[in-house]
Amino acid sequence: MTKAVFQLEPLTCPSCIKKIETTLNKTTGVESTRVLFNTSKVKIEFDEVQVKASKIEETIKKLGYPVLSSKVS
């Protein structure tokens, strides 16, 4: 299981959280997603074999949230 943290631009609407969380959780290979509203971060656990971190980053961008930085561990 791989963990990644994506830093987004400041989130302003609490409803964005649901949008990001539900979309990512539907992605195959993603184990769990948590969006930290106040720090504008996405914490995600996923299976590196099934989905790449870059793919997840792409999905977040497509939802309309630019990713400022990412940290995979």
Add this chain to the structure above:
Amino acid sequence: METINKHKNHITAISFGLLLIGFLASIMGSGEISDLALIIATILASIPIFVKAYQALRMKAFSIDLLVSIAVLGAVYLQDYTESSVVTFLFLFGDYLEARTLEKTRSSLKELVDMAPQEATVIRGGEAVIIPVEAVVAGDQVIVRSGGKVPVDGRILSGQAALNEAAITGESIPATKRADDRVFSSTMVDNGYIEIIAEKVGNDTTFAKIIELVEEAQESKTKTEKFLDKFSSIYTPAIVILSILVYVITRDLRLAITFLVIACPGALVIGAPVSSVAGIGNGAKNGVLVKGGEIIDTFSKVDMIIFDKTGTLTKGKPEVTAIKTFTKRSENELLGLVARAETISEHHLGQTIVKEALARRLHVPLNSAPVMGEVVKGSGILATINGHTLAVGNRRLMDSNHIPLSQEAAEYAEGQEKAGNTAIFAAVDGELEGIISIADQIREDAHAALKAMRNSGIKKMIMLTGDNRHTAELVARKLGLDDYFAELTPEDKANYVKKQKEAGHVVAMAGDGINDAPAIAVADIGLAMGEGGTDVAMETADIVLMADKLMQMSHAYSLSKATMRNMKQNTTLAVLTVVVLLIGVLIGSVHLAAGMFIHEASVLLVILNAMRLIRFNNRRTKESRKVPVIHPYEI
């Protein structure tokens, strides 16, 4: 789509310009130019809103943008371009202001994160090289010079420096550290030079753990927040259904779309969370780690604080306060002898004596041939030094070794104990030669902090301790505590806390987080004081005081009260806004643009109100830094 997001601020500015042109033209009587300007403004400002609505719709998410989009389309259909352009502009402008102000409420944590070190100077292959902080591993030898940041948690190998530990403790007065002292990542070398051995790096450092803890805390929700979340998730769809009903029944499209605009719960959703984010952020900056909104809520209701004595009300660092000799041997001579004997002891009182001897620059060979002697558990030690037999310990040890106590000595010892000391008897060759008094000092800020907390609303303050009755009574009397209980085990303490909770008190337990862990765990709120915050304290306690200062506890208490007050103000304002808007729309005095304006204004008001918490109480914390230092020998 990204370009639209990037230019959102430009779009907002241009649409504002077009709005002005439109209004001016209409005043000058040119209806056509006015309409044209307003139509362009509407279209321009709609783009980002429509895009967001579409993105959400594609993910089957029901968003505020969608409601506003429908309302704008409705206004355009009614050919009311003033309404449509004002609504879109206000929505975008509000969004911009919210983002800017929200950033401010989150600024405390951001300032903290920005203190994180970026690079480190380490010795690799005999040479000092600068590497990114991620590349440092445990065991590396790290160099930090004046003005540099400590990149890891570690121990000083050599050198000496004044360190500003504000990132960890919130305390900006530099602390002097030398060889063997622990240093923490993100603290700053004010002046000096140190070489350290890295012990914890990256995410394992205390600083990284603080950041993680505060981030998680800001996400956790209070009961109020959970309730408001639920309320708004019912409110929004209910208003949407209502607006459809209104249209079906009255055929009044204008009224129906006005409902859509006020359906955004705005201030209701954001009001309570911004308060707790600002409150938790304020705490973190002042060295108070609060583990979530729920904790703030409970802490604000606490009416009884139970303190552990050693290390909480007192410094937890025993010091030799007096040495009395009964023979012609001098103070230092006796201390030197006793200290050499005590080198075999691991008892903290024994170590205090050794430390005192070293501080007086007496010769205490620490690593030479082992001293002949034995430790008598619960009594003291017996040892042979330079051909003399020494017995150092309590009364029981004197009794069992048949060493007589003169009346003078017995009276002196009792007097010392009543003054808060532990009396240690030292006998040489079967004769009592002196008494060494050791005491743990009351914290310098204890009196002020306790008084401040009582003023803020704590009704009862109680001390529990494992120490002897005389010392306990003295500390309790000096600090004006309501009650004290001495000679307790950790289980006794936990049981006492449980009993008070059953009696209906909301109880906070303050301790050092290690041997008070059971009591801290059962209390409604567990407070841990620990220099630099030990891992155990950070895990078990609800609130961690990083600077090891009682004044921080008082700050945390008033902060929690202020935060809850702030949250209530915001909730009231949000609910009032909803009521006013609903009534206004129903009696027909609030239209689309006005509705949007009130909605955005209420959101901004709650954020601005929460921002007041960021600066809360700075003045009082600063005062506590001026407390005079009492010399240990003066008491």
